[in-house]
Amino acid sequence: MSSTYFRIRLSQVPRIQEQEITAFCFAHKALGISEVLSFTQPDLTYDPSLIPQRFLELDVFFEVKPEADFFSSLQQINPQIRMIENEEESKDWLEEWKKGFVPFKLVGPIWVVPSWLEKPENVEIEIKIDPGMAFGTGTHATTKMASYFVHKLAIENRDQINSWSLLDVGTGTAILAVLAEKVNYGYITGIEIDAEARRKARENCELNHTSSVEITDLQLDEIRDQYDVVVANIIDGVLIRLQKDLLRVLKPQGHLFLTGILQERDNLFFEKMIENNPLKVIKRIQKDEWVGYWVQKI
Numbered sequence: 001m002s003s004t005y006f007r008i009r010l011s012q013v014p015r016i017q018e019q020e021i022t023a024f025c026f027a028h029k030a031l032g033i034s035e036v037l038s039f040t041q042p043d044l045t046y047d048p049s050l051i052p053q054r055f056l057e058l059d060v061f062f063e064v065k066p067e068a069d070f071f072s073s074l075q076q077i078n079p080q081i082r083m084i085e086n087e088e089e090s091k092d093w094l095e096e097w098k099k100g101f102v103p104f105k106l107v108g109p110i111w112v113v114p115s116w117l118e119k120p121e122n123v124e125i126e127i128k129i130d131p132g133m134a135f136g137t138g139t140h141a142t143t144k145m146a147s148y149f150v151h152k153l154a155i156e157n158r159d160q161i162n163s164w165s166l167l168d169v170g171t172g173t174a175i176l177a178v179l180a181e182k183v184n185y186g187y188i189t190g191i192e193i194d195a196e197a198r199r200k201a202r203e204n205c206e207l208n209h210t211s212s213v214e215i216t217d218l219q220l221d222e223i224r225d226q227y228d229v230v231v232a233n234i235i236d237g238v239l240i241r242l243q244k245d246l247l248r249v250l251k252p253q254g255h256l257f258l259t260g261i262l263q264e265r266d267n268l269f270f271e272k273m274i275e276n277n278p279l280k281v282i283k284r285i286q287k288d289e290w291v292g293y294w295v296q297k298i
Contacts, residue, residue, distance in 0.1 A: 005031070006062040009084040010074075013056040017078060021058070024077065028070045031061045101137060107151040110182055112138040112175070115207055127178050128207040132200040136172035136233075142259045145285055145292035146176055146233045149257040153229065153294075154183035162186045164228040167249060169220060169242070174201035176231055177213045185229070188213045191220060226251045236261040236269045243273055250297050255282070259292035266291045 013021055022033055036057035065085070074081060103113045103120050106127065113119045115130035131137050138147065154161045162184045168177045171190030180188045190213065192198045201215045220242060230250045232239055239246070239258055250256055256279065261269045263286060274281065274295060283294040 003090055004087050005090050006065045007086045007088055008060045008062065008066070009036075009086070010058045010060060011055070011082045011084075012080050013058055014078070015054070015056060018056060020077065021074075021081075024074065025058075025060045028066055029062065031063055033061070034059045101131075101139075104139070106138050106144070106179070107147040108155075108183075110151070110179065115204075125182055127175060127182065129173055129175055129204055130200070130207065131173050132196070132203075136175040138175050141287040141290045142233050142292065143175065145287055145290065146231055146257055146259040147179055148285070149255075149259070149283075149292065149294050150176060150180055150185075150229075150231060151183055153255055154180075154185065158184070165189070165225070166229040166231065167191065167223070167227040169230060169232040169246070170234045171201050171215065172197055172233075174204045174213065174215060176233065177201070177215070178204060178208045178210060180229075180231075181208075181210050181212050186212060189223075189225075189227070190215045191218060191223065193219060220245045220249070223249050225249065227254065229255045229257070231257045232260070233257075234260045236265050236273075240269065240272050243277060247277055247279075247297065252297055254297050256295050256297065257292070258295065259290070261291040261293070263289045263291050 010021065025033055036059060038051040038053060065087070071083060074083070098114065098116065101114050103111055103117060103123070106112045110125045110127060111119060111123045112129055113123070113126045115128045119126045129137060136143055138144070157164070163186050165187040166180045166185045166189070168174070168180070168188065168190040171177050171192045174190050177188050177190040190201055192201060192215070198215055198217065205213050205215060226249055228251055230246060232242070232246060234242070239260060246256065258273070274293065278298050279295040280298050281293060281295050285292050
């Protein structure tokens with residue numbers, strides 16, 4: 001495998017010629033092609049919207065620099081197409097990332113340990129994580145805040161926590177669901193919209209030999225049970241959109257942890273999510289540019 005690869009940025013490509021240009025590139029031994037997209041997201045309560053473009057920008061990847069006839073022939077197809085070439089270093093990005101993911105203390109006596117490493121000496125409780133493509137290694141500020149809430153509630157209610165149920169909305173790697181079992185929540189359900197993340201969540205549950213965690217294929221609007229605790233480590237705009245279902249699946253007097261709020265949007269979130277619902281704020285914390293709320297249904 002070459003230590004470098006070549007990326008050719010093609011701009012001013014007419015949409016009507018997309019198939020022709022794509023076929024031409026693959027005929028000249030391109031490894032792959034990706035479109036450079038433009039989008040707008042004026043409000044985080046909305047999904048990103050693509051900005052229609054008259055012309056395409058394409059990144060074309062080659063193992064080695066294309067021959068001169070690639071460039072000259074492309075100019076013959078359309079002399080308006082612009083080309084910028086870059087030679088870039090080839091890396092095993094997964095292995096590079098793994099080098100920076102080391103064991104660390106998550107909350108209380110509980111450590112997160114990558115599945116490919118042994119836990120450090122004197123670590124009593126570990127959560128083994130192999131994140132794959134799923135969100136949730138425990139290093140992100142929002143995951144740390146959610147972990148703090150899950151742990152603190154369990155410590156404050158240690159005599160009864162083993163009879164409480166918890167729903168982890170957007171479970172990702174299942175790190176919070178596994179943490180909940182480690183601190184003795186009785187029944188834990190993780191839900192996730194992404195099928196690959198659900199697969200990885202189940203693998204992480206097996207890694208940690210969980211017995212009270214279920215990763216279900218059901219989505220939030222399909223959940224019919226109510227839970228003592230609901231955790232939603234999700235960006236604020238989505239939390240606002242899901243608020244009716246989040247409140248519906250939470251028992252009266254139940255606890256709701258919301259930890260994906262950008263500090264700059266805190267006031268708007270508070271108005272739309274907390275003031276707009278029968279919720280009492282138990283605790284608000286901030287880490288970096290993120291805000292987390294522990295609220296109780298009243």
